Structures are given as structure tokens and as C-alpha cells.
Amino acid sequence: MSSEEVVRIAQQRGFFFKTAPSYPNAPAGFLDYGPLGVALKARIIELWRRMIVKRDGMIEIDGAQILPKAVFEASGHLSSFTDPFVRCAKCGSVYRPDKLLEEKTGKAVPEKLSDADYDSLMAKAGVKCSKCGASLSGTTRFNMMFRVGIGPAGEEAYLRPETCQSIFVDFPLLYKTLRAKLPIGMAQVGRSFRNEIAPRQGLLRLRELNQAEVEVFFNPKKTDAPMYEWAKGEVLSFRTPDGKDIKMNVGEALDGAIIPNMLIGHYLALITRFYEAAGVPRSFQRLRILSDEDRAFYSKAAYDLEVSIGTGWLELVACNYRGDYDLGGHEKASGTDFTVEDGGEKVLPHVFELSLGVDRSTYVVMEVSMKGEGDRRTMALKPYLAPIQACVFPLVNKDGLQEAARSIVADLRESFDVFYDESGSIGRRYARADESGVPVCITVDYDTLKDSTVTLRDRDTRNQQRLAASDLVARLGDLTRFPRIEGPAPEP
């Protein structure tokens, strides 16, 4: 199904839509979630929590969105969280030179070129303003953080461009007060803000975005543990920097130096499994290995988890071995000791990060779940992710069927998110429920009044089955339960 079609259904069914839709000229890069989107996003986050955060006994925090300037001086964002841009001398339109070059030449432009490199490539390709045809200025830099002023004096501060900085700056306090031991994961879900120059990918490049991030702190000398062994046999797809696709298990990737250590293998396998459980088949996923040039200078290894959708490969998670760059930087700038004791040794922990884009992931889960064509579409969401877990319909709106249906809704509402719908033909009601991802519909008819049974209709098979209304709670409970939290319990 095309991306436009998915976006249209998302808007029509109340999943998400562009911010301030009443204002045609509202800026791009912002999105509002409607009721179904709120619920779907919350359930995807809950699945992530269960399969990664709780599974490995991690600590979850919720930090402030505004952070002092000093934090971003130490993290390097103030000096280098920038994008290149060029401006039209005549009409004032602003562009990213890499995007213009890609459009003009049809070739990918390497990340991290210097401004002079962009200028010479632009001159060579003869790129002009795509709106008015006039010449463009030379490349300059724009810092993508949103600056805010605290109090009347306007003390310089910034909206965080990623959630992880509060994990890093809170690390010494959390580690001590929670009596943590290495390795320890710290996680956070929340909003981040990036003042993108020209977000043209609609809902996929946002200026205000939701992230779910995990920072795993570990002793670089201890990256093997029995709890990682399970991952050795997990087969993953890698895309090498020179464009080769290879499939191998984590054990082989470790032997072939594609993965630097078993701890990282464990987390790459775990994040792959998370998307599988969210409904994205492993065959739709790959780990793109970032080349030395594409990685940040401090990064020891980096992989983008990408998913194949209608428009191509889309990055969902940045998986980055950041070494001790973050803790070292904040240690130096803050004057606080960031080292910890580990087996009688003083260590500045290394970090492996899984930085997951929640909005993109929500979109991808919807797109890969869409089946069918024409006016018969089904969003085949995993039942535990479905925003509405069951619809209840009276067959007709008379003779006490509505009351019987409402009383079933009242019973189910205690444990589930159910939706009562009495408008339109049964066929139309089924179609709306299918398009909204509702796994089952419950229909109340004349037999219900006689013997308290109902019809349960399955979204994916469209099979219908008769069962006692009193069995509905147990049946829906089985159907919508999250997968078990797998894996070794953390050591007490």
C-alpha cells in the first residue's frame, strides 16, 4: 500500500495528522496523534519496555526537556549539531545542499562533507534555486537545537535534541542511589526537538519527535556474559558500507569482526526481535553498518536498523557504540566523578546506545500491517498492539439489542479498550473496525437475548464463532496478552 494511502487512513481513522490542520500554512515537521494513534504508540512503547527494558532489568527515567547550555557544550551539540544550508539570493528559499545535489544528480551524497566540498559539487552540477532558478549562496551551517531563554533574563538553554543527555548527566547519581552494577541499561521515552532545515519527508522527519532510548553502560573489558549466549544463533541481515547484503548469525558476525563484542550482538538481536514482535518480519529488516566516514569520530561501531517500506529503506533505530565519549565529556565539564567500581576496579563505563524513533516506528507498524486493496482494507496489527481490542455491535437498533450490547461493553471496559458502534450496516461496521486494526468484533443478536451467546468475528480470517458472553473476558485476555517477558532474570 502506498505511503499516501496509509497517511490518508491514519488521518481518517484518528491515528495521526499534521499539526494545526485548520491552518494551511502551518510549518512542516510537526504531528498530532489522535486517539487511536495515542493508544498504538503507547502499546508499541509498552512492548519495547517489556522486550528490552524490563527483560534486562534496566532503569527507566523521565528527564526534563529543557537542559542548560553547559550540558550541550560538553556533549558537543552546541558546536557540531548542525546541518548545512544554502539560500537563494533572489527569493530567499532555503535548502540543504546534499538534498539538492541528490535531486539533481540522482546519486547519494556522502554525509559529513565540508562546506567547501558542497560548494564545489554544487557548482559542478550547476544547481540553482528550484523555485525561481536564481543562484544560491555558498554553504553555511545552522545549529538544529531550539534555543529557549529561562526566566526574564533569558538564561541560555535548549530543548533537548535527543533524550539520552539526561541519562548521561544523571548517571553518577542513579548508579549510586539505585546501587546499580555494570552492565546496566538506562532507558528513557520522551520528546526531542530538532529544528530541521527543510523537513520534506512529511511525517518521517519531524521537528518535535518521540524517542525511546536505551544506554547500556558496561566495563569494556567485560563484554561476554552467559546472558548474551542466546543471541549467538540469531540470524541477522547486514548491509556493508560498500553495499553488500550479508546474512549471518551473531556468532559468525562476531568471528568476522562485524560486531565488536557479544554485548552488542545481544542488543542487535534483541532490537530485531522487538520489531518482529511488533509485526515487522525479519526479512523486512537490515542493519546498515556505518562506514568510518559516516560514523561520529567517537563512535567505535554503528549500525542503523532499517526497515523496507513502500518508499525504500527507512532508518528506525541508531545503534551506536559510543565508547566513553559521553561520560568522559560530562566528567570533564562538570567536575563530577563519573567512574564506578566494578570488581575492585575503577572504570569509566563504555556506552552502547539503541536510539529508537517512536513516530517512525508507529508509522512503519501501520504500513506493514495494511493488507487488502480497494475499499476492503485491514490493518492486521498484532492484537496486543491494537488500540481498540474489540468492537461491540448490536445487529439491529431495536428490541433491546442495544441495551444488551451496552451491558457487554460495560463488562469488558474494566479490562479492555472496547468500542461500541451501532451506526450503519454490519458490513460497514466490520470494514471500519478492520481498517482501524480491531482484532475481533462482537455482535449481539436475537439469540443473545435468549441464551446469552454472541458472535465473535476474527479480523484476519473473518471467521465467525458463537460463544457465551461470559467467556469474552477470558477469550479477549488470551488474544491480547503481550508476549512473555523472555530472558534471564537479572541477578538479585
Ligand SMILES: [Zn+2]
Ligand atoms: Zn529562489
